Structure formats: structure tokens, C-alpha cells
Amino acid sequence: MRLIKIVCLVFIASFLSIDSQAQSQKDKSNKNISTTEKKILDQGLVDIQSINPEILVELKYATPDNFMKKNVYGDLTHAYLQPEMATKLSKASTLLKQAKPGYKLLVYDAARPNSAQYKLWDALDDLKIPPRQKTQYVADPKIGSNHNFGCAIDLTVVDEKGIPLDMGTKYDFFGPLAYPRSEQEMLKQGKLTAKQISNRNILRKAMVQSGFTVNTTEWWHFDGMSKKQARAKYGMIK
Template sequence: MAKQGLVEVAKAVSGVKVELKYATQDNFMKRDVYGCLQHGYLQKEVVEMLRKAQQSLEANNPGYHLLIYDAARPLSIQWILWNTLTQYPPNIRKNYVADPREHSIHNYGSAIDLTVSDEKGKALDMGTTFDFFGELAYPSKEQELLANNKLSKKAYENRLILRNAMKAAGFMPIEYEWWHFNAFSRAEAKRRYQVVQ
């Protein structure tokens, strides 16, 4: 990835932790699909945004850290993710995994999946696990989920801690995943960068 001009996040941003879920079996596929890819990489501009997000998080919540679950993702891996979710028709599947024919913003090194960890390194309760496929993970449904006691107030507040830090740095949340943030739109990422192979 460094050969494609991407920057290793943990070396570039003080305070950020990295635990790539697709380099472990702790993901929806229950297998390591990253193999030798053990470090999170992003475009240089996105790393600068992430630095601002970490600074914002620390300023408002001393001792807290951004914990990265996924960053730049090779297109070949995008196909593996897409082809694993065959239980969903393509029109539903694309809510959870971008169609590789259209590319994910991860494929441009311009999207990030992450959470917040506390002073002890423990991930905060966000109401679901990473890669949870369902409405409980949808930021767009949080008010309804709160009203129906499906999402706890604490989990909602923790999501706001993450979202506020990321938005303060210019990242954009998405409708279906509390953990996913884009630095740019797909069109802008495509205009700026090459697909990560």
C-alpha cells in the first residue's frame, strides 16, 4: 500500500490504535481475508483528517482513542466481502458492502471503519458489534431505537462521541453503519485517487 502512496496510520497519528478486523477471524466472514496486510493505511489527506479527529476526541474525552477496524481495502478483498453475503439480494447487500463493480470508498483509501476505546483500551459499547447487519447499527434509526428501548442511552452517547470527533475533522457518517466514515464522496475519491489493488 505504501507503494501506492498510502500512509500507515498508526505511525502517522499519535494516539490512534489499529485492530484490522479482516486480518482476524473476528468479522462477519469468521476468517482472515487480509493475510499479510496487518496495518491500516489511508491517503495522506485522510490521515491528516484522522489526526484532527483524534485530537478532537482527546480534547473532549481525555484518555480515549480512535480504534480502527478497517481502512484502505484492496479491490480483491471487496469482491470477497461482496461474494460472502449471498443471503442478501444485491439491492440489500449494497447497504452493508459496496458493490465492487462500483468500488467502495475504502478501495480509494478514503473511508474508515472505527470505534472509540477507553483509557484501558476497551472498545466502548456502541449497541452492536462491528459489521452488524441490521437496523440496530443504523445511525438513521437511532431516535426510533432509543424510543423503543432497543438502543441504550449509553450506547447512543458513545456513538455521538465517535461521530462528533469524526465530523469535527470533516468526515461524513453514513446511514447504515455507526462505525463507517467517508472522507470524500465516491465521485470525489475516484477523481483524486487510484483504486487500491
């Protein structure tokens, strides 16, 4: 009987030790999560790199490397999506790897708080974009972008050396050169090359086969569902 008690005590002590270690790791992890990101996680979104670590992330709006030339996202530094969107993106990564071994997806933008949407919207005034044309470049924050529901992704492809493929324009380029719908016209005018369009198609093929749809004015933007569906299924990220 005494031996049984000793074994039980050892088992309980071992269990408590493991539980304590797990809680310690969880506490350490939570310390690395910003206030903004905690709110996003609390809404059920996931860090895409926790689903597929091979996907690279460089949030442009968390750096000065964007059309506003400043950090818009503050303490948001990781890329988040709704779980089903992250699963689709992981599938796209796998398909890309199969088609082009060594190539990887590089995410420029994912879930976006609506508060940041207002900053992007207001910045168009500084660029002298006429009010009637603003929605060509940034969704009206009163309505919301698919990014505001965690159902859209902006990204590109990098080669074996980690260098982004030449897509003909930079990310967030304003104008027809960035429009998928205008590619053939731009090709005829000599403003895009066949190689640049081919590079876009590498990205496009992987994304479309994974269930995303193409945006007609941004080669880098893909939607996982319509905005109407996203609004009905998910709440807006504030």
C-alpha cells in the same frame, strides 16, 4: 594541507557511515512490509500510525473476528489511508483526547484492496442476503467502496482501560440497530439506550469536526470525501 585532507577524509567516512546506517534501517523496515502493503505504499498511501502513534489499530478483516469468520486480508495487517485522510483522522484523535482525556480511536478497517472487496461481496451470498439488498452492506466491487480508494475509515472509541465503548452493536452488525438514521426509533423501542447513542456521538463529534461525514447505515463508518471525488483524485487500490 595534510591536516585539511585528514579532516575531509574523516568527514566523508562519517557521512558514509551515517548513510549506511540509514540504508540499513530502511532495509530492515522494508523487510517488515508485506507485498500487499508495499503496493499500497507505492500508490502514495500512508500508515496512519506513522502519522499519529496514539491511534490504535485492530484490522477486523485481518483476523477471524468478522462476519466472514476468517482472515480476508492475508498479509495486510496495518491501516493505511490517503495522506489527507490520515491527517484528518489524526485531528479527530486530538479532538477526542481534548474532549475525553484517556479515550482513543480504535481503527477496525481503512484502505482495502479491491480484491478483498470481491471476497466480502461474495460472502453475502453465503449469508443468504438477497442480491438486491447486498449493496446495503457491501459496496459492489465493480463500482468500489470508498475503502478501495483509501478515503474511508471504520473505527470505534476505547476508554482509559482500552475497552471499546458500548455502541449498541458489534462492528459489522447487519440491521437497523447499527443505523445512525434509525437511532431515535431504536431508542423509542428500547432496543438502544441513551448511553449507547451518547457513546456513538462521542465518536461522531470528533470525526465530523475533523472533516469526515457520517454513514447512515453504519455507526462505525466515516468518509473523508465522496466516492465521486475519491475516484477522480485517486486510483483504486487493486
